[in-house]
Amino acid sequence: MHILPNSTFFVVALTSSVLATRRVVATATATSRTIDNLHRLAEGINPCSCQPVSTSTMSTQDTLKCSTESDVSSQAKSNSIRDIIHLESRGYDIHSPNNIQKRADYLSWDDYFLAVAYLSGQRSKDPHPSSDSSGGACIVDAMGRIVGIGYDGFPRGCSDDCLPWASPAVSSNTVEDDTRGEEAWLNTKVPYLVHAEINAILNKCSADVVGGRMFVPNFPSNECAKFIIQSGIQEIVYVEDHDVDSDSSRASRILFEVAGVKMTKIKPSVPSITINFRTGSSPLSKRTSNEVQNNNDIQQNEDEMEKYLGILHREASLDPFTYKVKKRPDYLSWDEYFMGVAFLSAQRSKDPNTQVGACIVDQDRCIIGIGYNGFPRGCSDEVLPWAREASCDLHKKYPYGKFRE
Numbered sequence: 001m002h003i004l005p006n007s008t009f010f011v012v013a014l015t016s017s018v019l020a021t022r023r024v025v026a027t028a029t030a031t032s033r034t035i036d037n038l039h040r041l042a043e044g045i046n047p048c049s050c051q052p053v054s055t056s057t058m059s060t061q062d063t064l065k066c067s068t069e070s071d072v073s074s075q076a077k078s079n080s081i082r083d084i085i086h087l088e089s090r091g092y093d094i095h096s097p098n099n100i101q102k103r104a105d106y107l108s109w110d111d112y113f114l115a116v117a118y119l120s121g122q123r124s125k126d127p128h129p130s131s132d133s134s135g136g137a138c139i140v141d142a143m144g145r146i147v148g149i150g151y152d153g154f155p156r157g158c159s160d161d162c163l164p165w166a167s168p169a170v171s172s173n174t175v176e177d178d179t180r181g182e183e184a185w186l187n188t189k190v191p192y193l194v195h196a197e198i199n200a201i202l203n204k205c206s207a208d209v210v211g212g213r214m215f216v217p218n219f220p221s222n223e224c225a226k227f228i229i230q231s232g233i234q235e236i237v238y239v240e241d242h243d244v245d246s247d248s249s250r251a252s253r254i255l256f257e258v259a260g261v262k263m264t265k266i267k268p269s270v271p272s273i274t275i276n277f278r279t280g281s282s283p284l285s286k287r288t289s290n291e292v293q294n295n296n297d298i299q300q301n302e303d304e305m306e307k308y309l310g311i312l313h314r315e316a317s318l319d320p321f322t323y324k325v326k327k328r329p330d331y332l333s334w335d336e337y338f339m340g341v342a343f344l345s346a347q348r349s350k351d352p353n354t355q356v357g358a359c360i361v362d363q364d365r366c367i368i369g370i371g372y373n374g375f376p377r378g379c380s381d382e383v384l385p386w387a388r389e390a391s392c393d394l395h396k397k398y399p400y401g402k403f404r405e
C-alpha cells in the first residue's frame, strides 16, 4: 500500500468494549449477493475432510509425494496444505475442534461498500434528502478498490448558506411564501444540487471508472444515469427505488438497459451498522475546542450571504438571511467521515479478537487506500490459526499476519 505525501492515515481498533459517543450510520445495509471474485480467491480454499495425520506418521517425503502427484484435485491440494501446516508448525491441526474460528459476523464486501455509500451520505448538508437522490455513493473498480465517493451537495465553491436547501414540496424558501412557477423552482435546492452519483464520478481518484460498480442506497435519477453510463460504470448496486414508477426512474431503467449497465437490487444482510467512536480518540472530541472557529465560520458565512445577496435577489428573488430551511447541522466532518471509513474497514476483519481498520486519504480528500488486519492474500482464513495464546508460537496468528496488540 503506497502512502502519498501529505496523505492522512486513520487507524482504528475495534474491541467489544468500545464506548459509544455517536451513532453514525443508522441504516447501512448490504447484501447476500456474490462477493467479489478476488475475495473468493483469497478465502476459497476449502479445508479437506480426510482424517488428520498425526505428527508421528508424517514426513517430508509424504508431503512431497502428496504435492507432486499428477492428480492435483482440490482435495489433494487441501491435504497438502493441511499436511505442510501440520509439519512446519510442529503439530497444528487445522481440523481440531479446539481451534479458534474466524469471526462470523464480519462485513461482506458488498455490505462494506454499501455502508461507505451510506456513510458518504452523512457528509451531505441536505436537511431533507429527497427520494430522487441516493444521498451517498461509492464507486468500486474492477479490482475491488474504492475509487470515488460522493454525496449530495452544491457545486464546488458554492456556499452551503447562500443557496436554498428547500425541497420542492416546501414550495418556497422565503418568508414571502406565495411564489409559483419558475421562481418557486429557483427557490428550491433542485436547480443547484449535484447528486451524490455525479459527485462520486467527478471526484474519482483514478484515471477512469470504466468497468466499475457504483453502490447507492437509492436507484439513480435519470440525470445521474446519463453520467453513470458516460463514465463507463457497468453495474449499479442499489437497495431501494423510492420512485419506481416515476418518469425519472423509468428513464433511468431505459437508459441502463439500452446501454448495457447492469442493475442489481440487493437485499441487505444486516439491518444496520453502528459506528462508535471511542471517547478520547474520536475527532468528535475536538469539536468543543473548535467552537471558537465555528463562530468565525458563522461570521464568514454571513459575509458571503451579504456578498451574493444582489445576484440571488435579482435572479431568483432569494434572500439567504430569510431562509427557513437551513443546512443540516449534524453532518459529518471530513475527519469524522474518514475515521468512519476506517471503522467500517475494521469490520471487514475476520480476527475474532481485535479488528483494526485503516483509511489513507490524499491531499484532495480522496480515499486512496483502505485496509484491515488479516492474513496475506491467498491465505485462507479457515486454515491459519487465529489464536492469541498457544503453547507454540506457530500455533498463534502472529507469524502469519500483521497484528498490533
Ligand SMILES: [Zn+2]
Residues within 6 Å of the ligand: 132, 133, 134, 195, 196, 197, 220, 221, 222, 223, 224, 225
Ligand atoms: Zn440523481
